[in-house]
Amino acid sequence: MISKEAAEQAAYEIMFKAGIDIPDDYLAGIKGMAAAEDGDLSAFVLEAMLENYEAASEDRRPMCADTGVPRYYVKAGNEAKIEGGFIALEQALRSATARATHDIPLRPNRVHPLWRTDHNNNIGINAPEVEYSFEPDADWVDITTVHKGGLFGTDYRMLFPGDGIDGIKRFFLDGMIAFGKRGLACQPAIVGVGLGGSKDTCMVLGKQAACLRIVGDRNPDPEIAKLELELQELGNSIGMGAMGFVGKSMVVDCHIEAGYTHTGGMPMSLHAFCLSSRRATMRLHPGGRAEFRTDPTWFTPYMRRETVSWEKPQSARQSA
Amino acid sequence: MGKAPERKTVRLKTPVTDEALAALELGDVVYLDGLIYTAREGVYKKILADGAAPPAPFAELGNVNFHCSPAAVQQEDGSLHVSAVTATASFRFSKWMKDWFAASGAKMVIGKGGMSEEDYKTLFVPAGAVYLTTVGYGTGALLGRGIKNVKAAHWLDELGIAQAMWVLEVEKFGPLLVESDHAGNSLFERNNREINEGIDKLYEGLKKPSLQRFGETDDREQELI
Ligand code: SF4
Numbered sequence: 001m002i003s004k005e006a007a008e009q010a011a012y013e014i015m016f017k018a019g020i021d022i023p024d025d026y027l028a029g030i031k032g033m034a035a036a037e038d039g040d041l042s043a044f045v046l047e048a049m050l051e052n053y054e055a056a057s058e059d060r061r062p063m064c065a066d067t068g069v070p071r072y073y074v075k076a077g078n079e080a081k082i083e084g085g086f087i088a089l090e091q092a093l094r095s096a097t098a099r100a101t102h103d104i105p106l107r108p109n110r111v112h113p114l115w116r117t118d119h120n121n122n123i124g125i126n127a128p129e130v131e132y133s134f135e136p137d138a139d140w141v142d143i144t145t146v147h148k149g150g151l152f153g154t155d156y157r158m159l160f161p162g163d164g165i166d167g168i169k170r171f172f173l174d175g176m177i178a179f180g181k182r183g184l185a186c187q188p189a190i191v192g193v194g195l196g197g198s199k200d201t202c203m204v205l206g207k208q209a210a211c212l213r214i215v216g217d218r219n220p221d222p223e224i225a226k227l228e229l230e231l232q233e234l235g236n237s238i239g240m241g242a243m244g245f246v247g248k249s250m251v252v253d254c255h256i257e258a259g260y261t262h263t264g265g266m267p268m269s270l271h272a273f274c275l276s277s278r279r280a281t282m283r284l285h286p287g288g289r290a291e292f293r294t295d296p297t298w299f300t301p302y303m304r305r306e307t308v309s310w311e312k313p314q315s316a317r318q319s320a
Numbered sequence: 321m322g323k324a325p326e327r328k329t330v331r332l333k334t335p336v337t338d339e340a341l342a343a344l345e346l347g348d349v350v351y352l353d354g355l356i357y358t359a360r361e362g363v364y365k366k367i368l369a370d371g372a373a374p375p376a377p378f379a380e381l382g383n384v385n386f387h388c389s390p391a392a393v394q395q396e397d398g399s400l401h402v403s404a405v406t407a408t409a410s411f412r413f414s415k416w417m418k419d420w421f422a423a424s425g426a427k428m429v430i431g432k433g434g435m436s437e438e439d440y441k442t443l444f445v446p447a448g449a450v451y452l453t454t455v456g457y458g459t460g461a462l463l464g465r466g467i468k469n470v471k472a473a474h475w476l477d478e479l480g481i482a483q484a485m486w487v488l489e490v491e492k493f494g495p496l497l498v499e500s501d502h503a504g505n506s507l508f509e510r511n512n513r514e515i516n517e518g519i520d521k522l523y524e525g526l527k528k529p530s531l532q533r534f535g536e537t538d539d540r541e542q543e544l545i
Contacts, residue, residue, distance in 0.1 A: 037324075041497075044497075047324050048456060048459055048495055052456065061461050061465075062461065063404070064461075065405045065463075107404075159531075160531065173522055177519060181544070182508045182543070238515065239514075240515050242456070244508060245507075275456055276458040
């Protein structure tokens with residue numbers, strides 16, 4: 001049994017980690033880009049960001065004052081049991097969000113879309129979002145929080161099979177150029193691409209691809225993996241860098257997730273996870289042990305299954 | 321680190337003087353010392369549209385207007401604590417700026433993303449004002465370090481944390497980049513022009529989309545703001 005206090009404490013702690021400490025994979029990616037950038041303004045911006053990450057960690061203050069929209073991803077092992085069930089878990093996530101907002105402090109970003117009511121705690125109708133997935137043969141629960149910023153850098157387009165890879169590249173370029181100018185997307189970003197599914201699935205897959213896969217991770221389909229690298233390269237060849245200044249630092253990494261879609265279409269979504277790529281995960285084991293990490297490992301082989309029934313592949317990561 | 325070429329760096333005391341502003345060049349790095357205040361649509365509307373009196377004489381608030389909402393909290397004892405600050409996108413406020421300059425005497429606007437060169441020439445230059453952009457834009461922790469004291473948070477209850485008028489005492493507040501100069505030139509637009517030259521080439525050989533969309537331009541030299 002996983003206690004509800006342990007769940008609340010875990011969610012509270014990862015709110016701090018996500019808001020304050022930049023994940024290692026993203027940090028290494030930005031360091032690499034800073035070293036390679038030859039646009040002098042873009043390089044200046046990247047160095048200022050590297051200093052900012054240090055200042056945030058040293059002072060225990062948020063790396064960016066724009067909280068984004070804090071949310072959670074919960075992956076529950078098929079054998080996991082939570083005290084009070086999922087209703088208690090959702091209560092714990094809300095309570096942790098409100099406490100962390102006050103204690104860090106984070107900017108209370110969440111308001112009613114029409115009345116602009118602000119409860120000053122990042123809690124409201126449908127906020128924070130909680131998305132679920134499941135994992136066979138496991139008794140733990142993973143709680144991941146993502147604080148994704150960005151009013152800019154996200155888009156959707158219905159493409160058609162005839163548009164092919166050209167259509168994907170065209171939409172990718174359109175989005176990068178439009179949102180890259182003046183650095184509206186706070187690039188360099190981890191760019192997530194959702195391909196297929198229905199419209200809502202397409203948006204969800206692209207968002208998860210941006211926020212729940214780490215820099216350097218490749219899609220297991222070798223052709224998709226190739227396309228990820230191609231799109232990254234394309235984004236970095238626009239001639240634009242950080243803040244939209246002349247340079248080449250646009251895309252730290254590109255992640256594509258696919259979902260089977262309508263036979264007549266090829267919907268595509270685009271998501272940019274910004275210079276404050278905030279994510280943190282805690283794994284809760286029965287009995288109270290909690291393990292922190294920055295790689296959510298959300299897309300497990302089980303998540304990407306394509307057949308009627310699930311059989312554990314020989315090569316599956318043991319404890320993914 | 322330390323690879324980027326050194327940039328001209330200046331430290332300015334607020335209220336900023338005309339002479340200091342005239343010496344600023346596009347792309348200079350600026351750090352501020354003194355008082356700055358936040359004001360965005362909530363404050364603009366209250367003072368300019370609803371006719372409310374400013375909460376203190378502008379002579380006491382200084383002449384630097386920051387487009388921002390801080391990550392802040394009011395402690396149980398009533399004191400105010402700001403942990404980080406990040407600017408908010410300024411282009412949305414351009415319609416207020418002419419009247420705001422006239423009412424407040426502001427000479428410097430700090431924000432995110434700048435405004436258009438046209439706005440600088442028609443609104444900023446006549447008021448003798450320049451625009452400084454925050455960097456990143458996620459340098460919230462660095463900017464937060466520069467805040468030494470919250471002097472006041474006017475209209476906090478009425479407008480909320482994001483829209484209230486925060487008066488901040490700052491020291492080595494930055495880095496900020498000079499985005500518009502006294503002649504109304506824009507650093508962003510100068511960079512855009514250079515980048516736009518290469519854009520057509522990126523699309524060469526990609527076939528046209530099957531479906532056109534309403535409300536969309538394919539002039540990629542245009543900006544979204
Ligand atoms: S997009 Fe990211 S880095 Fe930029 S202001 Fe928002 S949260 Fe901060």
